[in-house]
Amino acid sequence: MPTIYQVAERAGVSLSTVSRVLNGKASVNKALKERVEEAIKELNYRPNAVARSLANNRTDSVGVLIPKRNASVFSETLQALECTLRKAHKHVVIAMGDPGIEAEKEAVEFLVSRNCDALIIDSETLSDEYLVNLNQTTLPTVLLDRHIEEIPDACFTFNNEKGGYLATRHLLELGHKSIAYLSGPVSKAAAGSRLTGHKRALLEAGLTVNPQLIFNGDASENDGERGLLELMARDLPFSALVCASNGMASGAIGCARDLGMRLPHDLSIVGYDDMLIAHHLHPKLTAVHHSRADMAAIAATYILNKVYGQTHHIQPSFEPSLVVRESTLEFAN
C-alpha cells in the first residue's frame, strides 16, 4: 500500500501539499494539484483510514446495538441504517446484545472501545439512567423505539397509541361490537400505549371497556394461543380480536384453527407490526404497520446532522397505518 509520503515524492511536493489536495480545504496551485492527482492515480493510492482517524479523532463509524430479536425487525432496521450511513461514507459496526442487561452493557462497552463516533441503540433492557448517562458523558446516542424524558431529541418512537387505535377502529368500522384484545406486557411502554389506543377507539364508539376481554401476555406465539383459550373460557362472546403482536396473532390463528373455527368468518383478527409473518399466515393477516426502515433512516440522518455536522432535512414522520389483508371481515350478525 502506498502512503501519502510516496505520493508526495512522486509528485515532487511535500506531503502537506498532498494532504491539502486530498482534503480540499486549503488552496493549492493548479499545476501542483494536477501532478498530485496524477501521482495518486498512478500509485493507486488510497488514504489510510486508520491514520486519518487517529489524526482527526474521528472514525466515521457508528455503533449499532440491536438485540437478537426476531429476524425481520432486526434486518429491516439494520438495512436501513447501513444504507443511510454508507451513503454518507460512515460505516456501521454492529453488536448484538444477547438478552440480559449485563450482556447489553458489555456490547455497548465493546462499541465504545472501538471508538465509534456515535451509537444507535435498540434496547428495552438497558435502564433510562444508563442510557442518559451514556448519551451525555460518553457518546452521542440515539434510541430506537424508546422514549426517555431527559433526552427527548435522542429518542425515536412509533405512535403506538395510534396503532392500537387504528386496529380497533378498523374492526369497529366493520361492525364488530365485541372486540377482544391480546396485549403484550403492559410494563413495556409500547404495549401499554397500544392498549390505550384500543380503549380510546372503543370509548369513541360509545362502547365500554370490558377488562374480561383483555388478556395480558408476553407477545409470544405461545401466549397468543394461551390468550385465545383463556378469553374463550371466560365465556364472553366476541367476534373480533386485536393482537398486539404478530407473534401472538400467529399463535391465536393456529389455536383458532385447531378449535375448528373458520377464519375470518368466525373471528376477525388484527395483528401488529411484523409484515413478514403477516404475509405468510393464512388467512393473510390484517395488521398495523409501521416502518422501522423509515425510523432507522431518520435516526441515522439525525446522527449525520448532529455528529458529522451535515444538514439534512429531517421530517420525523413514521405514523402507523393499517394494512388490510384477509383476516378481517364485516361483522355478520
Next chain:
Amino acid sequence: MPTIYQVAERAGVSLSTVSRVLNGKASVNKALKERVEEAIKELNYRPNAVARSLANNRTDSVGVLIPKRNASVFSETLQALECTLRKAHKHVVIAMGDPGIEAEKEAVEFLVSRNCDALIIDSETLSDEYLVNLNQTTLPTVLLDRHIEEIPDACFTFNNEKGGYLATRHLLELGHKSIAYLSGPVSKAAAGSRLTGHKRALLEAGLTVNPQLIFNGDASENDGERGLLELMARDLPFSALVCASNGMASGAIGCARDLGMRLPHDLSIVGYDDMLIAHHLHPKLTAVHHSRADMAAIAATYILNKVYGQTHHIQPSFEPSLVVRESTLEFAN
C-alpha cells in the same frame, strides 16, 4: 480520555513500560506492574483502539457483505458471525450490497477502504475472477454459500445435492411415486445441485425422471404460484411437490388453496431452507433445513485461525437435514 502517557506519568514509569504491562508480552518488574495497573484503574484508562491499529497495522475488524436478501437468511448469518467474532474481540463492519454487481463491488471497496483485516462475503453476483483476485491480492476473504475451484479453502457451502435428495426421499418413503419439482434458477449452482439430488433419489427408487414434472422458476413466491399452475396444466398427475425454496413453497401453497385443494391431503409439499416462513405457513411446512448459523460460525472461526493466528478446532459439518412438519402425508391412492 486519558492516554497511555498520562498513565505512565501517574505510575512514575515510561510509557513503554505501560505498554508492556498492557500487552503482557515482555516481563516487567512486579512492583512497577502493580503501580501501572493501579494507575490504569484510577484513571479509568482504556487504550485507544485507533492508535493501536495504526501501530499494529491491524484493525481487529472483519468486513461482512451480505446482500439485501430475505430477512431470515440475513439475520441468521449475521448474528452468528457477530457472536463468534465478538467473543474473540473482533468487530463486524457491515455492508449490504444492493442488488447488482457494481453496487456489490462498491460495497467491497468500502469495506477494504476501512482497513478490515478480512472479509466474509455472501454473494451470488460477484464473479469468480473478482473474488479470487480479491482473496489473493487484497484481503483474506471467505465465501459463504458459494464454491470456487481456485480457492476451495475459502469457500463454505451447503450440501445442496443431499438436501434435494432428502426432500425427495422423504416423499418416496411416504409412498409417493409421482413427484413434481419447482426448481430455482438452474444457472445457480445451488439450485442445480438440489435438482440433481432430487433426480438421484428418484433413480435410486427405480423411478424415471420426467422433465414434464419439473418447473424452472426464480425462487420467488410468485414463481411458486406460476409453477404449480403450469405443472397442473401439463396434465400429468402428481401427489407430491418439492419446492427448492420456501418462497416458492409459500406461493404454491397459496395457489393450491385458491384452487380448492386440501393440504396436505391432496398434495404433499416439501420446502427448502427458510425456517421462519416454514413455521408460519399453513400447513406448517416440512422442509430441508441447513444451519446458516453453523456455517457462519465456522467461517468466522476459520478467519480467526487464518488471520489472527488462533487455533480453534474446526469441524466443517453442516449437513442438511429434513424437518418434518405438517405439509407432507402418506400417499393414499
Next chain:
DNA sequence: CCAGGCTTAGAAAGCGGTTTCTTAACTGAG
C-alpha cells in the same frame, strides 16, 4: 573481584495521516 551474559526500563523511531507554524514569493498600493 571483574568480565560477560541476562534481564528490564527508558528513549526514540516509527505507523500514516492532519494541521499549525514558518517562510518564501508574489500582489498591489502609495
Next chain:
DNA sequence: CTCAGTTAAGAAACCGCTTTCTAAGCCTGG
C-alpha cells in the same frame, strides 16, 4: 520602487500506541 499584506508550499509537531534500540543494573562464574 518599496513595503505591507496575501497566498501557497514546506517543515515540523502531533494524534496514541508498539517496538526496536540502547543502556543500566544485576547475577554468575572463573
